[in-house]
Amino acid sequence: MESVICTVDVVLLTLRAGSLQVALYMRDKAPFQGAWALPGGYVHVEADEDAEQAAARVLHEKTGIVSPYLEQLATFSGRARDPRGWSVSISYYALVPVKVIEQAERSDLKLVGVEQLKSLPFDHLQIIHAALERVRSKSTYSSLPVYLCNEQFTLPQLQTVYETLLNEPINKVSFRRKMDELGILEPVIGAVETGKANRPAQYYRVKAQFRHTLSQSGRGLNPGS
Amino acid sequence: MESVICTVDVVLLTLRAGSLQVALYMRDKAPFQGAWALPGGYVHVEADEDAEQAAARVLHEKTGIVSPYLEQLATFSGRARDPRGWSVSISYYALVPVKVIEQAERSDLKLVGVEQLKSLPFDHLQIIHAALERVRSKSTYSSLPVYLCNEQFTLPQLQTVYETLLNEPINKVSFRRKMDELGILEPVIGAVETGKANRPAQYYRVKAQFRHTLSQSGRGLNPGS
DNA sequence: CAAATAGTGTCTATAAGACATTATTGG
DNA sequence: CCAATAATGTCTTATAGACACTATTTG
Numbered sequence: 001m002e003s004v005i006c007t008v009d010v011v012l013l014t015l016r017a018g019s020l021q022v023a024l025y026m027r028d029k030a031p032f033q034g035a036w037a038l039p040g041g042y043v044h045v046e047a048d049e050d051a052e053q054a055a056a057r058v059l060h061e062k063t064g065i066v067s068p069y070l071e072q073l074a075t076f077s078g079r080a081r082d083p084r085g086w087s088v089s090i091s092y093y094a095l096v097p098v099k100v101i102e103q104a105e106r107s108d109l110k111l112v113g114v115e116q117l118k119s120l121p122f123d124h125l126q127i128i129h130a131a132l133e134r135v136r137s138k139s140t141y142s143s144l145p146v147y148l149c150n151e152q153f154t155l156p157q158l159q160t161v162y163e164t165l166l167n168e169p170i171n172k173v174s175f176r177r178k179m180d181e182l183g184i185l186e187p188v189i190g191a192v193e194t195g196k197a198n199r200p201a202q203y204y205r206v207k208a209q210f211r212h213t214l215s216q217s218g219r220g221l222n223p224g225s
Numbered sequence: 226m227e228s229v230i231c232t233v234d235v236v237l238l239t240l241r242a243g244s245l246q247v248a249l250y251m252r253d254k255a256p257f258q259g260a261w262a263l264p265g266g267y268v269h270v271e272a273d274e275d276a277e278q279a280a281a282r283v284l285h286e287k288t289g290i291v292s293p294y295l296e297q298l299a300t301f302s303g304r305a306r307d308p309r310g311w312s313v314s315i316s317y318y319a320l321v322p323v324k325v326i327e328q329a330e331r332s333d334l335k336l337v338g339v340e341q342l343k344s345l346p347f348d349h350l351q352i353i354h355a356a357l358e359r360v361r362s363k364s365t366y367s368s369l370p371v372y373l374c375n376e377q378f379t380l381p382q383l384q385t386v387y388e389t390l391l392n393e394p395i396n397k398v399s400f401r402r403k404m405d406e407l408g409i410l411e412p413v414i415g416a417v418e419t420g421k422a423n424r425p426a427q428y429y430r431v432k433a434q435f436r437h438t439l440s441q442s443g444r445g446l447n448p449g450s
Numbered sequence: 451c452a453a454a455t456a457g458t459g460t461c462t463a464t465a466a467g468a469c470a471t472t473a474t475t476g477g
Numbered sequence: 478c479c480a481a482t483a484a485t486g487t488c489t490t491a492t493a494g495a496c497a498c499t500a501t502t503t504g
Contacts, residue, residue: 004231004268006313043229043302045311050303075300075315077268078275086270088231088313090300156483171467173485178466198482199474381456396494401457403493423455424501 005087008055009040009124011073011131012063014111015148016098018164021111022128023101024120025062028108031083032121036110038128039063040089055092064104067094068212069147073131081123089122093131095147139165143184146206154193154201155179184210230312233280234265234349236298236356237288239336240373241323243389246336247353248326249345250287253333256308257346261335263353264288265314280317289329292319293437294372298356306348314347318356320372364390368409371431379418379426380404409435 012023024036039062041054048054052072060066073091081087101111114132117125138144145161146153159175179185184207191203237248249261264287266279273279277297285291298316306312326336339357342350363369370386371378384400404410410429417425 003228004270006229006231043311043313045229045304049305051300051313072299074297075276077315079270080274086268088268088276088315090302090313154483172483173468174466176484193483194475196482197476197480199484201483379456397456398458398495399493418456419502421455422453422503424457424499426456 005082005084006043007040007082007087007089008043008051008058009038009089009091009127010055010059010070011038011091011093011128012059012065012067012101013093013095013114013131013135013148014098014101015161015164016111018160019113019115020132020164021098021113022117022131023063024110024112026108026110027121035121036112037121038091038124039109043090051090052092055090059092059094063101063109064106065094065096065100067096067100069096069144070094073127073134076123076127089127091127091130093134095135095144097148097150099150136165143182143206143210146184152188152191152203152205154203156201158204183207230307230309231268232265232307232312232314233268233276233283234263234314234316234352235280235284235295236263236316236318236353237284237290237292237326238318238320238339238356238360238373239323239326240386240389241336243385244338244340245357245389246323246338247342247356248288249335249337251333251335252346260346261337262346263316263349264334268315276315277317280315284317284319288326288334289331290319290321290325292321292325294321294369295319298352298359301348301352314352316352316355318359320360320369322373322375324375361390368407368431371409377413377416377428377430379428381426383429408432 014021014023023039025039027033027035027037039059041058041062043051043054044057048057052070056066056070059070070092071094073093075088075090077086077088079086081089098111101109114128117128119125120128135144139162145165146158148161148165149158155176158179159170159172162175163170185204186207188203188205192200193203194200239246239248248264250264252258252260252262264284266283266287268276268279269282273282277295281291281295284295295317296319298318300313300315302311302313304311306314323336326334339353342353344350345353360369364387370390371383373386373390374383380401383404384395384397387400388395409432411432413428413430416428418428419425
């Protein structure tokens, strides 16, 4: 039995300038050396306990970033997707606030709006599309998008994040009702967003008990108004 | 770089005697020879175009079954899950009506109620639990459960399938309203379920246009009544 | 015609959306 | 005081569930 090439890839997503962007890494080795692609690499059976740890290691090595949210997306495989031979890519996706990527200051890393993507090596375009579908789907019924926000954020900011992801307006009253029902946010006492010529918005943060176990919920968030 | 063991496993589910059951295969090779486990095997880079085809091939070889519905579940990986070494299991799940399994007549295959499962080789128990979670989750908002029915079925039968999967009663009026809205079923003209001392139930089937592209939908099916 | 369950009409309860009003800031 | 938008109250609409009633069969 021939050997299978076993790799991991990470779709690192963030929100910048009101658009959803994906981090691309300039490949320093063949194949596709010099091309922009998803940060990815071989599973190291000596170093990695499992594929998720491999993804976290690869993400850190290629971008300097440690993402609190890293979830398996799907596995892409086959004879045709990699010129080196029959390969498996166990793919993950991660969400971080844009400042985490900017602070990394990697010249071999760039952010591209997901609408601007043209062609990419391997089947990375397909992987990214799968990640977008997953994130958008999960955003309709979960608190996943808070991973795109800084530690403190206002409800209007968070609503804009949801609206950008889902690409449709959300009813303000319903949104705030839903966030209240989820019960995962708490106001930061005394912290308000000042400087604008209007009533200041209250800052919120994720309650400590949910800080590392977010995601799911009961019913959904729906567009409207 | 050491090599990774690359396998596929299939969680084949069916409904028998009102309980959700999983097909187990008696392993004919080490490790765990003679133990009941998920049907699974190596990816064959010569024969398989991709992992899904490998899963379909393995399912057919070990059970004689070809499942119309076969979807990737998740990939399980790591150093500890297989005594042979660092391994990857790209796992799939399939749903078939029980008669498909019975007609296969394999003595090395058995059905076990998902509540009766004790311990299994590898991390197969974990894989099955992930499949159950996925199927139950999808059943709340999709037509997935029709894959557990025969080609023709009555609405009361289909409702019972949903109720068994979700393990809770469903409001009859809401259920039928939802099935009507989904628009994927059509009555089989003239076909009714006779023999019982009550009004006969109309037989339905999946419309031809949806026969090989089922699954998703708009809003959900909720318990009640 | 009695028992059983399929199938449907309709009222009630709950959740989501529309809209309006008040609150609080900077200039 | 005006413009801007945060925050909230409340009415309307849409969806889900409860319940009852009719339909059709077997024995």
